[in-house]
Amino acid sequence: MKQDKLRNFCIIAHIDHGKSTLADRLLEITGTMTKEEMKEQILDNMDLERERGITIKMHAITMEYQADDGQKYNLNLIDTPGHVDFTYEVSRSLAACEGAVLVVDAAQGVEAQTVSNLYLAIENDLEIIPVINKIDLPSARVEEIKQQIIELLGCKEEEILLTSAKTGEGVKSVLNAIVNKIPPPGGDSDHPTRALIFDSVFNTYRGAIAYVRIVEGSLVPGEMIKFMSTGKTFELQEVGVFRFGNIRTTKLSAGEVGYVIAGAKDVKDTRVGDTITTVETPATKPLPGYREVKPMVFSGMFPSDAENYEDLRSALEKLKLNDSSLFYEPETSMALGFGFRCGFLGLLHMEIIQERLEREYELDLVSTVPNVEFHIYDANNEMHKVDNPADLQEAGNIDRIEEPYIRANILTPSEFIGNIMPLAMERRGIYHNTEYLDTTRAVLHYDFPLAEVIFDFYDRLKSLSRGYASFDYEFVGFRPGDVVKLDILLNGEKVDALSVVVHREKAYEWGRRVCEKLRELIPRQMYQVAIQAAIGSKVIARETVKALRKNVTAKCYGGDITRKRKLLEKQKEGKKRMKQLGKVQVPQEAFLSILKVD
Amino acid sequence: MHTFSLYIHVPFCFKKCNYCNFYSSTDLTRIDDYLLALQKEIEHYCLLFPPPEFILKSIYFGGGTPSVLQSLSIEYILSILKKKWNRLPEAQISFEINPGTVSSQKLSDLRRMGINRLSVGVQSFCDKDLLMLQRLHSKKDAETVIKQARLAGFSDVGIDLIFAIPGQTMKTWKSNLSRSLSLNPDHISVYGLTIEEETPLFQALRKNKVMPCDEELEREMYIYAAGTLKNAGYEHYEISNFALPGKESVHNQNYWQKNPYLGIGPAAHSFDGLRRCWNIADINRYTNRLHCDQSPLESCEQPSTNQQKIETIFLGLRQKSGIDLQRWKESYAQDLLQSLQPLSKNWNGLDDSTPPFSLSENNRCLSHNGNSLYLTLNGLLLYDTICSEIVSFLL
Numbered sequence: 005m006k007q008d009k010l011r012n013f014c015i016i017a018h019i020d021h022g023k024s025t026l027a028d029r030l031l032e033i034t035g036t037m038t039k040e041e042m043k044e045q046i047l048d049n050m051d052l053e054r055e056r057g058i059t060i061k062m063h064a065i066t067m068e069y070q071a072d073d074g075q076k077y078n079l080n081l082i083d084t085p086g087h088v089d090f091t092y093e094v095s096r097s098l099a100a101c102e103g104a105v106l107v108v109d110a111a112q113g114v115e116a117q118t119v120s121n122l123y124l125a126i127e128n129d130l131e132i133i134p135v136i137n138k139i140d141l142p143s144a145r146v147e148e149i150k151q152q153i154i155e156l157l158g159c160k161e162e163e164i165l166l167t168s169a170k171t172g173e174g175v176k177s178v179l180n181a182i183v184n185k186i187p188p189p190g191g192d193s194d195h196p197t198r199a200l201i202f203d204s205v206f207n208t209y210r211g212a213i214a215y216v217r218i219v220e221g222s223l224v225p226g227e228m229i230k231f232m233s234t235g236k237t238f239e240l241q242e243v244g245v246f247r248f249g250n251i252r253t254t255k256l257s258a259g260e261v262g263y264v265i266a267g268a269k270d271v272k273d274t275r276v277g278d279t280i281t282t283v284e285t286p287a288t289k290p291l292p293g294y295r296e297v298k299p300m301v302f303s304g305m306f307p308s309d310a311e312n313y314e315d316l317r318s319a320l321e322k323l324k325l326n327d328s329s330l331f332y333e334p335e336t337s338m339a340l341g342f343g344f345r346c347g348f349l350g351l352l353h354m355e356i357i358q359e360r361l362e363r364e365y366e367l368d369l370v371s372t373v374p375n376v377e378f379h380i381y382d383a384n385n386e387m388h389k390v391d392n393p394a395d396l397q398e399a400g401n402i403d404r405i406e407e408p409y410i411r412a413n414i415l416t417p418s419e420f421i422g423n424i425m426p427l428a429m430e431r432r433g434i435y436h437n438t439e440y441l442d443t444t445r446a447v448l449h450y451d452f453p454l455a456e457v458i459f460d461f462y463d464r465l466k467s468l469s470r471g472y473a474s475f476d477y478e479f480v481g482f483r484p485g486d487v488v489k490l491d492i493l494l495n496g497e498k499v500d501a502l503s504v505v506v507h508r509e510k511a512y513e514w515g516r517r518v519c520e521k522l523r524e525l526i527p528r529q530m531y532q533v534a535i536q537a538a539i540g541s542k543v544i545a546r547e548t549v550k551a552l553r554k555n556v557t558a559k560c561y562g563g564d565i566t567r568k569r570k571l572l573e574k575q576k577e578g579k580k581r582m583k584q585l586g587k588v589q590v591p592q593e594a595f596l597s598i599l600k601v602d
Numbered sequence: 603m604h605t606f607s608l609y610i611h612v613p614f615c616f617k618k619c620n621y622c623n624f625y626s627s628t629d630l631t632r633i634d635d636y637l638l639a640l641q642k643e644i645e646h647y648c649l650l651f652p653p654p655e656f657i658l659k660s661i662y663f664g665g666g667t668p669s670v671l672q673s674l675s676i677e678y679i680l681s682i683l684k685k686k687w688n689r690l691p692e693a694q695i696s697f698e699i700n701p702g703t704v705s706s707q708k709l710s711d712l713r714r715m716g717i718n719r720l721s722v723g724v725q726s727f728c729d730k731d732l733l734m735l736q737r738l739h740s741k742k743d744a745e746t747v748i749k750q751a752r753l754a755g756f757s758d759v760g761i762d763l764i765f766a767i768p769g770q771t772m773k774t775w776k777s778n779l780s781r782s783l784s785l786n787p788d789h790i791s792v793y794g795l796t797i798e799e800e801t802p803l804f805q806a807l808r809k810n811k812v813m814p815c816d817e818e819l820e821r822e823m824y825i826y827a828a829g830t831l832k833n834a835g836y837e838h839y840e841i842s843n844f845a846l847p848g849k850e851s852v853h854n855q856n857y858w859q860k861n862p863y864l865g866i867g868p869a870a871h872s873f874d875g876l877r878r879c880w881n882i883a884d885i886n887r888y889t890n891r892l893h894c895d896q897s898p899l900e901s902c903e904q905p906s907t908n909q910q911k912i913e914t915i916f917l918g919l920r921q922k923s924g925i926d927l928q929r930w931k932e933s934y935a936q937d938l939l940q941s942l943q944p945l946s947k948n949w950n951g952l953d954d955s956t957p958p959f960s961l962s963e964n965n966r967c968l969s970h971n972g973n974s975l976y977l978t979l980n981g982l983l984l985y986d987t988i989c990s991e992i993v994s995f996l997l
Contacts, residue, residue: 554983
């Protein structure tokens with residue numbers, strides 16, 4: 005198909021604003037998928053969707069559409085993942101498009117993700133088609149939301165399309181706008197090939213499959229291709245386009261979107277954002293914007309039962325096949341035994357992985373308090389990366405420590421600003437400015453140390469705003485931070501899995517709360533248990549679990565021996581969930597509860 | 603020929619005590635029905651212990667309150683038993699009584715029909731304690747009944763005492779013990795009050811209407827009782843039981859030593875040396891079953907080797923005789939002392955000089971003499987925890 009009959013676009017929206025429903029409707033109207041096929045498709049995706057009500061993995065599909073001018077167009081819809089942790093992936097799929105349909109819920113209005121996705125789209129020079137969806141809702145506030153969008157986008161009122169993806173109303177106008185407003189892709193098919201990888205998936209039989217947008221040149225099976233970030237070369241086995249399922253083709257040319265199979269065994273070789281070129285006439289420069297995805301949040305994950313260590317390893321391996329951003333390496337904890345230190349893009353990514361391990365792989369896990377990566381500079385100004393609090397002391401003579409910072413947009417009804425600002429201050433937020441989207445809604449711009457938001461920030465934000473505020477962020481770099489390592493000791497022995505790195509001013513509060521929590525959770529034992537929080541050798545908080553003095557129920561229940569035996573068996577089962585730290589037995593809940601200090 | 607013990611559960615009470623969670627009913631109109639069912643159970647369903655190869659070594663009437671039964675009824679039960687099984691000449695035939703529920707006439711009746719041991723539910727000689735426990739009798743009743751029992755010819759009279767009653771002080775506990783001793787009982791059981799869930803006392807506790815006994819006080823009370831009774835010549839032969847020489851409860855020891863026993867009546871438990879079985883714990887369902895000529899057994903199970911080990915541990919440790927190390931080795935091919943070494947390290951190590959149920963100088967809980975493993979007095983106070991730790995560690 006000629007380039008001028010191609011349109012590459014994506015749909016961007018805040019969670020639950022109707023992105024998937026609108027996509028389904030487009031597929032249905034263009035006859036790409038029948039209702040029955042769609043049902044199957046939806047059923048297939050159910051597990052993932054259900055997990056969190058968001059799309060985690062991206063998809064792409066091509067629709068054929070006969071526009072009002074009588075011409076046939078190929079519309080490539082490139083789906084984007086719906087969450088802040090995947091900002092980089094979002095930005096790469098946006099880079100594969102020329103336009104974006106911006107969906108805003110007619111009742112909810114503009115939210116934080118709407119704003120941040122829109123910024124990304126504008127950065128990528130995309131043509132924006134604003135759409136107010138769910139106009140059939142009784143609570144729809146179309147006029148108000150129109151004003152929000154005009155404020156945000158600076159567009160004209162008549163440019164805003166009104167739809168109900170549910171009923172189908174207005175959906176055709178979206179298709180027409182895609183054809184008429186979004187420019188056709190440029191790029192010369194005769195130039196040396198440059199193809200942008202915007203997603204990759206792992207297939208058991210075919211290995212890594214890269215989803216690409218050909219920016220220049222073309223890809224033909226049989227030729228040797230090169231991944232420019234790694235320099236690795238492969239023979240191109242198959243190319244194809246997305247319909248209802250993948251359709252094999254003979255060639256992908258500039259402007260087109262499709263898939264590439266080249267015998268790469270690992271998604272590590274098909275990195276999102278990388279550029280594919282040909283070995284014969286290689287491009288001199290890769291496409292801009294590639295960066296290696298690095299984990300930002302780290303946590304130790306340990307099987308509750310040491311016997312499940314190998315199961316955990318194999319589960320992580322399987323998840324990693326499809327998720328190159330997941331990082332893990334073996335970790336040994338005195339307290340929790342053998343496990344893995346895992347790195348995630350963000351909190352949500354961490355939660356998704358944990359939930360998948362627990363649900364899909366039926367693993368019972370204990371995870372440690374999540375932490376960020378610190379950059380430790382020694383006296384020689386040499387930098388050491390530390391992603392595990394337990395390793396901080398070994399970093400030796402510390403000159404200074406730097407911690408990662410993020411730039412956050414908090415979108416909130418203005419009445420809650422007064423609640424949110426103290427929270428931001430408590431989390432060491434650096435205030436930039438407030439932007440009003442209209443008279444009732446504002447975006448607060450802050451910089452935060454990442455460490456301050458990975459821990460219950462989002463929940464607090466939600467509760468302080470009665471659920472209305474939304475939050476989005478991007479990483480902005482490392483900055484100096486006055487952080488210290490805080491250890492927890494039980495009867496004088498350090499519990500490595502409970503060590504945290506915290507801001508100096510917060511160490512006391514944290515130490516006190518953890519000690520209190522542990523005192524509640526550690527059952528009384530045959531000896532006294534001292535719980536201490538310490539910075540270095542300085543103890544800053546202490547609690548005591550008194551020794552058991554008396555524990556006898558020596559009644560003689562007639563000949564009922566079974567009763568006591570069953571009780572002991574039950575206690576024995578319960579003990580399985582206890583960790584023996586030196587002489588002290590600590591219930592696993594203690595490790596989990598620290599994640600929920602409130 | 604084998605011997606076994608027989609327990610008869612009499613599931614009736616004039617009034618339920620507020621701390622009791624044993625199975626019993628206050629609907630005394632059901633007694634006749636119960637007696638008919640009991641007769642049927644004895645005559646047709648005690649299949650685990652077929653006469654004549656099984657001979658009774660003890661009989662125990664427990665409850666509930668067995669003394670709610672008329673003398674005639676008790677005599678009738680005994681006569682049916684007599685028809686079925688032979689007894690050892692020295693068989694111990696015990697009967698639980700509550701002060702205030704028996705006349706001197708009844709005591710004479712009991713003695714006449716062959717009952718040779720009484721267990722008196724005194725609980726306390728302090729009226730304030732009795733009120734807290736909502737017992738029906740006064741301290742006076744308790745003293746009277748014990749004296750009457752002697753007059754009726756009982757040479758083996760035991761009393762039950764409860765300590766750690768809310769509101770109880772060390773002073774009242776001491777006076778309880780000295781009053782008990784002044785009555786010269788042959789056997790004394792002392793139980794720390796356990797406030798079980800689903801009892802009125804538990805509810806009262808939860809609503810902060812009563813204050814539980816302080817843990818340190820309870821500890822002191824137990825240590826004091828152990829010392830006092832020992833000095834008075836009673837042997838502390840089981841965690842809660844003290845006896846003059848030769849006056850130990852044959853029946854209860856039979857439970858702890860894993861010998862066979864038969865329990866009849868609702869909720870009664872039986873053990874044939876292999877299987878543990880128990881009857882339905884509901885008087886109506888129990889009688890209905892038997893009236894329809896069905897077995898009153900609720901369930902039966904055969905403990906696995908590990909379950910047998912658990913039983914041996916918690917039954918052994920509650921006795922002064924402890925766990926027989928040689929028998930453990932023969933039964934389970936395991937050196938128990940050696941296996942417990944790592945665990946006992948957490949508890950200041952194993953003692954090998956403190957006699958059973960005596961205070962250990964270096965606060966050790968477990969001790970042994972080469973033949974058996976037993977608790978020290980320090981260990982007795984933590985009996986539940988120690989059993990639990992050993993079971994979890996060993997199995």
